[in-house]
Amino acid sequence: MNALAQTPTPEVPLLAVRDLHKSYGARIGCTDVSFDLWPGEVMGIVGESGSGKSTLLSCLAGHLTADAGQVIYDGRTTGPRDVLTLSEPERRMLNRTEWAYVHQNPRDGLRMGVSAGGNVGERLMAVGARHYGAIRSTASDWLGRVEIDANRIDDRPSAFSGGMQQRLQIARNLVTGPRLIFMDEPTGGLDVSVQARLLDLLRGLVREMGLSAIIVTHDLAVVRLLADRLMVMKSGRVIEQGLTDQVLDDPQHAYTQLLVSSVLQV
Amino acid sequence: MITIENLSKRFVLHNQGSAVIPVMEGAALHVAPGQCVGLIGSSGAGKSTLMRMIWGNYLAASGSIRVGHVDVAKAAPREIIALRRDTLGYVSQFLRVVPRVPSVEVVAEPLLQLGVDRDAALDRARTMLHRLNLPERLWSLSPTTFSGGEQQRVNIARGFIHAYPALLLDEPTASLDATNREVVLSLIEEAKARGAAIVGIFHDEAARERVCDRLIDVAAFAPKAAA
Numbered sequence: 001m002n003a004l005a006q007t008p009t010p011e012v013p014l015l016a017v018r019d020l021h022k023s024y025g026a027r028i029g030c031t032d033v034s035f036d037l038w039p040g041e042v043m044g045i046v047g048e049s050g051s052g053k054s055t056l057l058s059c060l061a062g063h064l065t066a067d068a069g070q071v072i073y074d075g076r077t078t079g080p081r082d083v084l085t086l087s088e089p090e091r092r093m094l095n096r097t098e099w100a101y102v103h104q105n106p107r108d109g110l111r112m113g114v115s116a117g118g119n120v121g122e123r124l125m126a127v128g129a130r131h132y133g134a135i136r137s138t139a140s141d142w143l144g145r146v147e148i149d150a151n152r153i154d155d156r157p158s159a160f161s162g163g164m165q166q167r168l169q170i171a172r173n174l175v176t177g178p179r180l181i182f183m184d185e186p187t188g189g190l191d192v193s194v195q196a197r198l199l200d201l202l203r204g205l206v207r208e209m210g211l212s213a214i215i216v217t218h219d220l221a222v223v224r225l226l227a228d229r230l231m232v233m234k235s236g237r238v239i240e241q242g243l244t245d246q247v248l249d250d251p252q253h254a255y256t257q258l259l260v261s262s263v264l265q266v
Numbered sequence: 267m268i269t270i271e272n273l274s275k276r277f278v279l280h281n282q283g284s285a286v287i288p289v290m291e292g293a294a295l296h297v298a299p300g301q302c303v304g305l306i307g308s309s310g311a312g313k314s315t316l317m318r319m320i321w322g323n324y325l326a327a328s329g330s331i332r333v334g335h336v337d338v339a340k341a342a343p344r345e346i347i348a349l350r351r352d353t354l355g356y357v358s359q360f361l362r363v364v365p366r367v368p369s370v371e372v373v374a375e376p377l378l379q380l381g382v383d384r385d386a387a388l389d390r391a392r393t394m395l396h397r398l399n400l401p402e403r404l405w406s407l408s409p410t411t412f413s414g415g416e417q418q419r420v421n422i423a424r425g426f427i428h429a430y431p432a433l434l435l436d437e438p439t440a441s442l443d444a445t446n447r448e449v450v451l452s453l454i455e456e457a458k459a460r461g462a463a464i465v466g467i468f469h470d471e472a473a474r475e476r477v478c479d480r481l482i483d484v485a486a487f488a489p490k491a492a493a
Binding site for chain 1: 277278279297318322323324325330343344348362363364365366367378379437
C-alpha cells in the first residue's frame with residue numbers, strides 16, 4: 001500500500017443526526033431520522049413528493065425548526081455541538097462560514113439585482129473580507145471554476161441562462177470554503193446536457209475541497225453518479241439506507257424495489 | 267486477501283407476492299495475494315451475484331466476506347467506501363460515468379480520489395489508454411458514445427490504473443480483439459506478480475487457462491433445500 005492510503009480516518013462524524021422529528025400540526029413532516037455523515041461523504045436523500053425529504057433538509061439546515069431530536073455538528077473551532085440549541089447569531093455565523101445551501105431554484109439563492117461578481121463577493125464580505133481588489137479577484141477566480149466567462153462578472157444573473165444561474169449559486173456558496181453543503185434538487189429544472197456538466201462540476205469540487213454534502217433529489221441517476229450513500233424516505237420516515245449502489249442494485253424495502261423498478265431505461 | 271465463509275444470499279421480491287428466492291448457500295472461497303481464482307458455472311448460476319457481494323452492492327444474508335481487514339458482509343458504508351478507494355478494484359461489464367466527461371478523466375478518477383496530483387493522474391491515464399490502444403483522438407471525448415470494445419478498454423484502464431491489492435474482473439476480455447485481449451492478460455499477469463488477489467469471470471477459456479490458478483464452480487453453492 002502507498003502512503004496516501006494511510007491518512008487516518010477521522011473518528012467523529014461531521015454531522016450526527018439523532019431522532020429528528022418535525023410535525024405540521026397533526027401531520028408528520030419527518031420522524032425518527034437518525035444518521036451519521038462523515039467528512040468527505042456525499043449522501044443522497046430520495047423519495048417521492050411529500051416523502052419528507054425537503055422537510056428533513058430544511059430542519060437540518062435550520063430553515064425550519066425541528067420539534068425534537070439532535071443535530072450534532074463537529075464545528076471547525078467549536079467541536080461537536082447540537083446546532084438545534086444554538087443562538088440565532090451563532091447559527092447565522094455557521095451558515096456563513098461552514099455551511100452552504102444550494103436551492104433548487106437559483107433565484108432563491110441569488111440576489112437577482114446584484115451583479116454576478118457581487119453575488120460571490122457578498123458572501124466574502126459577510127465573513128469579513130474588505131479589500132475590494134481581493135474580493136473581485138477571488139470572485140473572478142470562482143466564476144472561472146464554475147465555467148462562467150470572466151467578462152460576465154458585471155452582468156446580473158437575470159441575464160444568465162438557468163444552468164449559468166445554478167453554477168453562479170454554487171460559486172456564491174463555495175467561495176467561503178464551507179465544509180458541509182446542503183443541496184435541494186440542484187439539477188432539477190435543467191436540461192440534461194446542462195445537468196451533466198453541473199454533475200461533473202459538483203463531483204470535482206466535492207473531491208478537491210473535501211466537502212461533505214447532503215443532496216435531496218428524486219432523480220436516481222443523479223444520486224448514482226454523485227452520492228456515496230443513499231437514504232430512502234417515505235411518509236416522513238427513513239425506510240432504507242446504505243451504500244448508493246447497494247440500495248439501487250439490491251433494494252431491501254418494498255417501496256425502494258418499486259422505486260428502482262419504475263425507472264425508465266434510456 | 268479475499269476470504270469468504272459460509273456465505274448465503276436470497277432475494278425477497280416484495281412487489282411480486284413477497285417471493286423469497288434463495289440463490290446461494292454455504293459459499294466459501296479463499297484467494298491469496300498473487301492468485302487469480304476463476305468463477306465458473308452456467309449462466310444464472312450466481313457468478314456475478316457472488317462478485318457483487320464481494321464488491322458490496324449486493325447484501326449478504328449471512329456469512330462473511332473478508333477483503334483485507336474489512337468484512338464486507340458487515341461493514342458500515344464508509345468502510346466499504348474506503349475499501350473501494352484504496353484496496354478493492356472492480357472491472358465490471360458496464361461503464362457508468364457522468365456524461366460529457368473526457369475518457370482520460372474517467373480513467374484518472376480513481377487516482378484523483380486517492381489524492382494523487384492531477385497532472386500525474388492524467389499522465390498515468392494517458393499511459394494506460396495508450397497501452398490499451400485507444401486512439402488518442404478519443405481521449406478527450408466522453409466514452410458514452412464509444413463502441414463496446416472501446417468502452418471496455420476505458421473500463422479496464424480505470425480498473426488497473428491503481429495497484430489495488432484485490433481485484434474483481436467481470437469478463438475483462440469480452441468484446442476485445444486479439445491484440446487488446448493480449449494487453450489485458452498481461453495486465454492481469456502483472457497485477458498477480460505484484461501480489462494482487464484476483465477473482466474473475468472469464469467465458470474466454472484460453473484466457474481462463476492462462477491466468478487462473480484455480481477454478482471454482484459456483485453451482486456448488488446453489489441452495490439445496492429450496493430446489
